[in-house]
């Protein structure tokens with residue numbers, strides 16, 4: 091074989107190997123159609139049942155999936171309990187407000203009863219997040235499946251999550267490290283159409299905003315009346331345990347009010363406000379504020395993209411413990 095022919099041969103082998111390894115990890119919407127046809131019904135049922143008793147469940151499930159995907163890929167690592175030797179993600183500093191893990195447990199139990207050892211906890215969480223959105227008046231979509239569960243969950247890794255004090259370039263970096271674009275950032279931030287934030291998450295905007303410089307006590311990008319309202323529920327030395335604010339005016343409805351409020355100086359986090367800091371992201375905020383349909387289309391596309399972040403190597407039997 092000549093040198094050139096050999097080089098071409100090597101390239102072909104390399105190509106084949108790379109397409110092989112990427113197709114092994116590829117998710118599919120029909121992944122469990124044969125092995126667990128009841129799956130989607132059972133997850134939806136668990137989410138529906140929990141929502142009837144607790145309106146905070148959908149927001150919790152959506153955020154849980156986001157945290158799962160941003161740390162070690164969508165591998166159910168957020169679901170693991172701490173052990174005697176290991177402090178897990180859910181006990182990390184960014185765990186504030188993570189709850190409703192029992193919904194995933196209930197779904198898993200129902201699924202194990204009909205298709206034992208077949209469906210990953212990471213897939214159950216991805217489906218539950220989709221159902222949470224759909225059952226709150228948002229869009230629905232086909233969730234690609236076939237994720238595997240990870241065996242590692244470390245509290246300290248939650249430091250890798252974007253912070254609510256992040257500026258646009260920090261947010262952009264956090265997302266791009268995970269293959270997500272500025273457009274994904276704007277669309278996925280729309281997840282803040284659901285749910286609640288504790289005072290500590292936006293304290294930086296309403297007290298001593300300038301820090302040492304002390305130019306302003308309050309973030310000047312906030313509408314003054316909105317800031318006053320936030321200050322009244324969150325005084326500088328807040329002692330009320332679960333004080334805070336809803337993330338938009340319709341916190342149990344998946345709509346585009348988040349973007350409308352953002353344009354009016356009524357966002358909760360600095361990281362929300364930061365979306366107005368570049369022409370590209372600001373134009374998207376305006377587009378989504380004007381059209382719920384445009385938001386929904388972009389949100390679905392970005393959720394599927396975020397949900398593709400790879401990780402994991404097993405199918406857990408109990409979502410809180412490794413096998």
Ligand code: HEM
Nearest residue numbers: 149150153156187252253254278281285286287288291361
């Ligand atoms: C862009 C970077 C993001 C930052 C900095 C961020 C930060 C936060 C913070 C600080 C909270 C409130 C925690 C608390 O005080 O209790 C929160 C809540 C929430 N986040 Fe985000 N988030 C981001 C992106 C996302 C994404 C991508 C989603 C989902 C698509 C999402 C969905 C939610 C939901 C639903 C809640 C409410 C949770 C509840 O009420 O239980 N966030 N976020």
Ligand SMILES: *[C@@H]1O[C@H](CO)[C@@H](O)[C@H](O)[C@H]1NC(C)=O
Nearest residue numbers: 170171172191408409410411
């Ligand atoms: C996981 O932790 C929760 C809360 O501490 C506890 O109620 C539950 O029994 C634990 N589950 C397992 C399987 O360890």
Ligand SMILES: *[C@@H]1O[C@H](CO)[C@@H](O)[C@H](O)[C@H]1NC(C)=O
Nearest residue numbers: 180181182183185186188189
């Ligand atoms: C969050 O972490 C703290 C310790 O940092 C722990 O006491 C608390 O139970 C955790 N919350 C949840 C929901 O796991």
Ligand SMILES: *[C@@H]1O[C@H](CO)[C@@H](O)[C@H](O)[C@H]1NC(C)=O
Nearest residue numbers: 255256257258259260261367
């Ligand atoms: C964003 O924050 C980082 C870290 O604090 C800082 O280095 C950077 O200059 C900030 N960028 C902008 C555009 O403010």
